[in-house]
Amino acid sequence: MIGLLFIIFIIYIVSMFIFPWEDGKGDWHYVQIVWYDWQALNVGMLAFISSLIAFYISKYNAEKQRERNFAAAKAFLPESLSELTTYFRDSAKLLQEAWRHSSNNRKIPLETRVPKLPARYKEIFSRCIEFAEADVGDYLAYIIMRLQIHHSRIVSLTEEFTSERSVIIPQNIVSYIYCLGELQGLINQFFEFARGLEKFDNEL
Numbered sequence: 001m002i003g004l005l006f007i008i009f010i011i012y013i014v015s016m017f018i019f020p021w022e023d024g025k026g027d028w029h030y031v032q033i034v035w036y037d038w039q040a041l042n043v044g045m046l047a048f049i050s051s052l053i054a055f056y057i058s059k060y061n062a063e064k065q066r067e068r069n070f071a072a073a074k075a076f077l078p079e080s081l082s083e084l085t086t087y088f089r090d091s092a093k094l095l096q097e098a099w100r101h102s103s104n105n106r107k108i109p110l111e112t113r114v115p116k117l118p119a120r121y122k123e124i125f126s127r128c129i130e131f132a133e134a135d136v137g138d139y140l141a142y143i144i145m146r147l148q149i150h151h152s153r154i155v156s157l158t159e160e161f162t163s164e165r166s167v168i169i170p171q172n173i174v175s176y177i178y179c180l181g182e183l184q185g186l187i188n189q190f191f192e193f194a195r196g197l198e199k200f201d202n203e204l
Contacts, residue, residue: 072129077194083118090115
């Protein structure tokens with residue numbers, strides 16, 4: 001788009017300034033006549049250029065406002081990430097107990113309760129997703145998605161240990177542990193960026 005506009009602008013400059021000057025052999029009166037004959041086009045071009053300048057000024061201001069909003073939202077991220085780390089630690093205890101019982105073919109209610117998800121992370125993550133760059137927003141959205149899956153799994157797992165009809169497969173618990181490790185890795189990867197110490201890196 002920018003390339004096309006640049007080409008149109010160059011054609012206009014050549015047609016309105018360079019060509020009339022050369023065609024009239026430097027006659028200033030001839031150049032003025034050409035401008036007068038194409039007055040409507042010139043007025044339209046001036047209006048178009050003015051609107052482009054206004055558009056890019058508006059776009060620049062909107063981008064700066066987005067950056068300020070993201071900086072304000074990101075200020076609460078480290079605390080939220082720390083709360084999630086505590087939640088993951090409690091989840092790991094539950095999964096360890098579930099693994100021990102399933103390995104020993106013991107189907108008894110788990111003593112470890114399902115940890116409560118932090119209350120504020122959704123709001124903070126949502127605000128960051130709204131104002132962040134696309135790659136950062138996608139990263140946080142992926143964490144939210146994986147976190148919801150993890151929480152649903154451990155809730156169901158706890159219920160399975162109290163149900164006579166359910167069959168608990170140890171390999172499933174191992175997969176839950178791996179997924180929990182992935183979540184913790186995603187959080188660890190994001191910590192330095194959330195603290196403003198490093199640039200965003202989404203490659204684990």
